[in-house]
Structures are given as C-alpha cells and as structure tokens.
Amino acid sequence: MARPFIRTLGGGAACLATALALLAQPYAHAETATWENAHKTGVLRCGAAVAAPYVMRDPATGQYSGYFVDLCRDFAEHVLKVKAQFVDTSWDNQVAGLQSGKWDMAMALNKTPERAQAVAFSVPATDYQISLLINEKNPKFSGAGNSLADYDKAGVTIAVISGTAADKAVSAAVKRATLMRLPGSDETRMALMSRRADVLADANDTNHLFAMANSWTREVLPVPALAKQGVSFALPLGTPAEDLAQLDAYLTQRRESGEIDKLVDKASAEIIAGKKAQ
Structure with a gap:
C-alpha cells in the first residue's frame, strides 16, 4: 500500500513537480x-x-x-x-x-x-490496546491501580495467547512477572478462572466482552499503554x-x-x- 516518495533536486524539477500537482488537483477532487x-x-x-x-x-x-x-x-x-x-x-x-x-x-x-x-x-x-483482566478479589492486587508496575511483580503469572500481538507487547514490557503462554482464548480464560494465572492479557475489546459476562473480573487499561492504536x-x-x-x-x-x-x-x-x- 505504501508509495515511494521521489526527492527532486534543482529549481526546474521542483517547478515541474508543482505544476503537475496543480494540474492533478481538479481531477483528484472530482x-x-x-x-x-x-x-x-x-x-x-x-x-x-x-x-x-x-x-x-x-x-x-x-x-x-x-x-x-x-x-x-x-x-x-x-x-x-x-x-x-x-x-x-x-x-x-x-x-x-x-x-x-x-x-x-x-x-x-x-x-x-x-x-x-x-x-x-x-x-x-x-482505541485498540492490550488490556489486563484480573480477579478483583485477588489479594496480590489490593490497592493496585492502572500502572503496569502494579501487575508486573514477582509471584504474578500473566496468561497470554502465544504468538499474538498481546504476546509480543507483553513480552517486551513485562520484566518481573511470569508469562504463561497458551494456545487460545479458551485456555487463557480458564487459567484466569481457575486462578492458575493472576492476569489475562488480551485485546481490550475481547477482554471487555469477557468482563461484562463475568462480574468477578476487573478490566485494567495499563499505563503505559500496550500496543495502543x-x-x-x-x-x-x-x-x-x-x-x-x-x-x-x-x-x-x-x-x-x-x-x-x-x-x-x-x-x-x-x-x-x-x-x-x-
């Protein structure tokens, strides 16, 4: 989809480029x-x-x-x-x-x-970004806010779908917590539900749906944001x-x-x- 840009040198080339651009404008607008x-x-x-x-x-x-x-x-x-x-x-x-x-x-x-x-x-x-889901009664997160550091701690396990954008983003950002890479969303959700994992990291729209259906969860949009677009x-x-x-x-x-x-x-x-x- 990208188009290369051609850098013109010299006054003559610049004038020609300007003239061509002006000629093209009515057609482009139409x-x-x-x-x-x-x-x-x-x-x-x-x-x-x-x-x-x-x-x-x-x-x-x-x-x-x-x-x-x-x-x-x-x-x-x-x-x-x-x-x-x-x-x-x-x-x-x-x-x-x-x-x-x-x-x-x-x-x-x-x-x-x-x-x-x-x-x-x-x-x-x-906005699309990676969000975190936690069990709101998990004592590891008592008083935790939106800072990623509140969840990137020793003794915390973060479930993520292997090979996804979430996996890439979390792997680059997390330094202390343990990552649990699983093959799909069913597996990561079960890990959170069974408390084998403390955190589920996935796309915010997917996590939002799960949070709406499960009142025991809390969704966190971490700061700094992960893979935000x-x-x-x-x-x-x-x-x-x-x-x-x-x-x-x-x-x-x-x-x-x-x-x-x-x-x-x-x-x-x-x-x-x-x-x-x-």
Missing part, C-alpha cells in the same frame, strides 16, 4: 468529493467487514449491527441527511475498495503508518479536508459525550445475549 457524491446519490456507502463488536451481520436477515455500523448510520442520516448503505466485504479488501470507489468509507480500521500512505483516516472512534473510519486518500473535518467533529463530540462507550456496551451485550453473529 474522484474523492466524498460527501458531495453522497449528497448526489442520496447514499453513503460503508464497507462492512465483519468483526464483533465493531461490525456484525445477522446471517438470517443480512442486517448489520455493531457500534461502527451505528456510527456510520447516524452520521449518514443525521449529519449528511442521506441513507447509509453497507457493502459486504472482507478485511483484505477494505483499502482496495476505497481506492477503487466501491464504498465511501471503510469501518473500523486501525490507523497505522503504512495504511496512512494509502487512505485518509478520521480521528479514532475508539486508534480505530477509525478510513476514506479515500484525497478526501477534501472539509469533509474529514466534519466527520472528525462528529466523532469527537460522540466520544467526549460518552455516546460511543454506550454503543460499545450495547454491541457487547448483544453478543453476550447471542442475538448477533460474530
């Missing part, structure tokens, strides 16, 4: 006038790759849900005053679909430096600045008001209740 196109067609198309709780699809009805779906629909209907249309796709095709104009926005993409060279990103709607909407690379600013203002307001947190809990509750396909 190709990426995102909200203008949505207003013309009356539809905002959102690329939908399934991953709960961000994006979910009921196999019986084909209906989409999830908190990124809720945000896309609300932004389309109440800000742009158009309908939201969800286009089924896979994670491998999210960026390519934006570049080829198959949809106007892609939902729930982690903002990475590599992707930022291929698409434009909104401000994050939520923003989860955003992605748009075509040449999306007009004013369009991005409008989406950013919407997401910022929804996040600061706590509305996105409520949507996350709503989607998580649907999964726990078994009402939606994951």
